[in-house]
Amino acid sequence: MSELNGMNRPSKVRAPRVNDETKGFWDATGEGKLLVKHCNSCGENHFYPRTFCPFCFSDDTEYLETAGRGTIYTYSVMRRTKEPWAIAYVTLDEGPTMMTNLIDCDFDKLEIGQPVKVAFIDTGEGTAVPFFAPA
Amino acid sequence: MSIRGKAYIAGVYEHPLREATGKTVPQLHAEVAKGALEDAGLTKDDIDAYYCAGDVPGLGPLNQAEYMGLNVAQFDSTEVGGSSYVAHVNHAAQAIAMGHCKVALITLAGRPRADAKENYRTRPGGGPPADYAFEAPFRPVVTNMYGMAAMRHMHEYGTTSEQLAWVKVAASHHAQYNEHAMLRNVVTVEDVVNSPMISDPLHRLDCCVMSDGGGAVIVVAPEIAAQLKRLVVKVLGAGEAIKHLNGGKVDLTYSGARWSGPKAFEEAGVTPADIKYASIYDSFTITVVETLEDLGFCAKGEGGKFVADGNLISGVGKLPFNTDGGGLCNNHPTDRGGITKVIEAVRQLRGEAHPKVQVANCDIALAHGTGGLLGSRMGSATLIMGGADA
Ligand SMILES: [Zn+2]
Numbered sequence: 469m470s471e472l473n474g475m476n477r478p479s480k481v482r483a484p485r486v487n488d489e490t491k492g493f494w495d496a497t498g499e500g501k502l503l504v505k506h507c508n509s510c511g512e513n514h515f516y517p518r519t520f521c522p523f524c525f526s527d528d529t530e531y532l533e534t535a536g537r538g539t540i541y542t543y544s545v546m547r548r549t550k551e552p553w554a555i556a557y558v559t560l561d562e563g564p565t566m567m568t569n570l571i572d573c574d575f576d577k578l579e580i581g582q583p584v585k586v587a588f589i590d591t592g593e594g595t596a597v598p599f600f601a602p603a
Numbered sequence: 604m605s606i607r608g609k610a611y612i613a614g615v616y617e618h619p620l621r622e623a624t625g626k627t628v629p630q631l632h633a634e635v636a637k638g639a640l641e642d643a644g645l646t647k648d649d650i651d652a653y654y655c656a657g658d659v660p661g662l663g664p665l666n667q668a669e670y671m672g673l674n675v676a677q678f679d680s681t682e683v684g685g686s687s688y689v690a691h692v693n694h695a696a697q698a699i700a701m702g703h704c705k706v707a708l709i710t711l712a713g714r715p716r717a718d719a720k721e722n723y724r725t726r727p728g729g730g731p732p733a734d735y736a737f738e739a740p741f742r743p744v745v746t747n748m749y750g751m752a753a754m755r756h757m758h759e760y761g762t763t764s765e766q767l768a769w770v771k772v773a774a775s776h777h778a779q780y781n782e783h784a785m786l787r788n789v790v791t792v793e794d795v796v797n798s799p800m801i802s803d804p805l806h807r808l809d810c811c812v813m814s815d816g817g818g819a820v821i822v823v824a825p826e827i828a829a830q831l832k833r834l835v836v837k838v839l840g841a842g843e844a845i846k847h848l849n850g851g852k853v854d855l856t857y858s859g860a861r862w863s864g865p866k867a868f869e870e871a872g873v874t875p876a877d878i879k880y881a882s883i884y885d886s887f888t889i890t891v892v893e894t895l896e897d898l899g900f901c902a903k904g905e906g907g908k909f910v911a912d913g914n915l916i917s918g919v920g921k922l923p924f925n926t927d928g929g930g931l932c933n934n935h936p937t938d939r940g941g942i943t944k945v946i947e948a949v950r951q952l953r954g955e956a957h958p959k960v961q962v963a964n965c966d967i968a969l970a971h972g973t974g975g976l977l978g979s980r981m982g983s984a985t986l987i988m989g990g991a992d993a
Pocket of ligand 1: 509
C-alpha cells in the first residue's frame with residue numbers, strides 16, 4: 469500500500485451547505501481558522517457548533533479559535549474502493565472530538581493517539597473543509 | 604390501567620416568530636424546548652423522554668436529541684402529519700403512566716416561509732440535520748462508521764479480529780439449518796479474517812448481508828391472548844435509549860444498550876444470567892460484542908473473550924444467539940433487522956426454532972435492536988420476553 473503514501477489528498481471537495489447557525493464556523497475556515505463553540509455559562513467547549521450548549525442548554529455561546537491540533541481518537545481506512553480514504557475522529561487540544569479524514573499520510577502507518585494538525589482544503593467558494601494530517 | 608390522572612402537562616411555549624429567517628430548524632426546536640422548560644420550571648437534564656415528528660431533519664429523535672444534548676429513556680417519532688403532536692401527548696402519558704419516564708418533551712418547529720426566501724430547503728423536513736455539514740465531507744458510510752468503533756474497542760481492550768470473527772462463525776453454524784438464509788455455509792475464524800478487508804478492521808465476513816424481505820409482529824391484550832389457540836409469548840420488559848456524539852465528548856466503545864438494557868432487565872425482574880436465548884442486532888460483528896458487554900452478559904471490554912470459542916453457538920456455548928443466522932448470514936431486510944430479532948426470539952420461546960438450534964427449556968429470551976450508527980448516533984431498544992407462564 470506504499471503507493472498511497474502522500475497521495476491521499478482529495479483534489480476537490482464540495483462546499484458545505486452553510487446556514488445562519490454555522491456561518492461563523494465556515495467563514496473562519498476560509499481564513500484557515502478552525503473554531504469550536506464555547507459556552508459562557510458552563511465553560512464547556514462543544515462540536516459541531518450550535519447555538520445552544522448541549523451540556524447546559526444555555527444560548528450564551530461563542531466561537532473559540534483552536535490551535536488546529538489534536539490526536540487521533542480512532543480511524544478506519546475504506547479499502548474496497550479504487551481510492552481508499554481514512555475517516556477518523558480527532559480529539560482537539562481544546563477538548564471536543566470531531567469527525568474528519570486523515571490526508572497527506574501513509575494509511576498503513578496511522579495510529580490511535582498520533583498527533584495531527586488541521587489541513588484545510590479549499591472549496592473554491594470562500595470556505596474550506598478541515599481535514600487533518602500527521603503533525 | 605388508563606392514562607386518566609396519571610400524567611400532567613406542566614409547561615408549554617409557542618414560538619413568537621411567523622418568519623424565522625436567520626434560524627435553523629434544529630435551533631427552532633431547541634428554542635421552543637427551552638421556552639416550555641422555563642414555563643414548567645424544569646431544566647434540560649430533567650427530560651427523560653423526547654417526542655417529535657417528521658419536521659425534525661434526519662432520523663428525528665437521534666439528531667435532535669444530539670443537538671439538544673438530551674439523554675432519554677423513551678422516544679417516539681410517530682409521523683402522522685399535523686395530528687402527530689396530539690398523538691405524542693397520548694404516547695407520552697402512556698409512557699409516564701407505565702413508569703417508563705417522568706418528563707417528556709414534545710416539539711414542533713419549522714420555517715417554510717424563510718426556506719422559500721432563502722432557498723435552504725431541499726426536501727420535506729427542512730433540509731439536512733445540523734450534523735450533516737460537519738460529517739458528509741468525510742464520507743461516513745456504514746462500514747467505516749462501525750469500523751471506527753471496532754478500532755477503538757481493539758485499542759482500549761485488546762479485542763482481536765479473531766475474537767470478532769467468532770460472532771460470524773456462530774451465526775454461520777446456525778444459518779446452515781435455515782433454508783431461507785442467504786449464506787448457509789459454515790465458516791471458520793480463518794475464513795473471516797482472510798476475507799477481504801472492507802474498512803479497517805472489518806472484513807467482508809464481519810459485515811451483515813444486504814437483503815429484501817421483512818417481517819411483522821402482532822401484540823395483543825391479555826384477554827385476547829387467552830382466547831387464542833396459538834402459543835403466545837409474554838412481554839416482560841423493555842428499555843430504550845439514544846446515544847450520540849454528546850457535543851464532542853465521543854466514546855465509541857459502548858452503545859445505547861448500556862442504558863436500554865438495565866431498564867429492560869429491571870422491568871422484567873430478571874438478570875442477564877436468566878436469559879436462555881438472545882437475539883442481538885448484528886449489523887457487524889463489533890455491534891454484537893459491544894452490545895453484549897453493555898447488556899451485562901460480560902464486563903466492559905471482555906466481549907471479545909466472551910464470544911470466542913463458540914460461546915454464542917446453540918448447544919455449545921453459554922449464550923445461544925441469533926439462531927436464525929442473524930443479519931450476518933440470514934437476512935437484513937431493507938437494512939433494518941430489528942423485527943427479525945423479535946421473530947427468532949418468539950420462535951425460541953415457542954419451542955419452534957429449528958431442532959438443531961432450539962434452546963432447551965427456553966423460558967426467557969431477549970431481543971436487542973440497534974439503529975443508526977455505532978460510530979455516531981444510534982437508537983437502542985431492548986425487549987425481554989418469556990413463555991406464557993413466565
Ligand atoms: Zn454550557
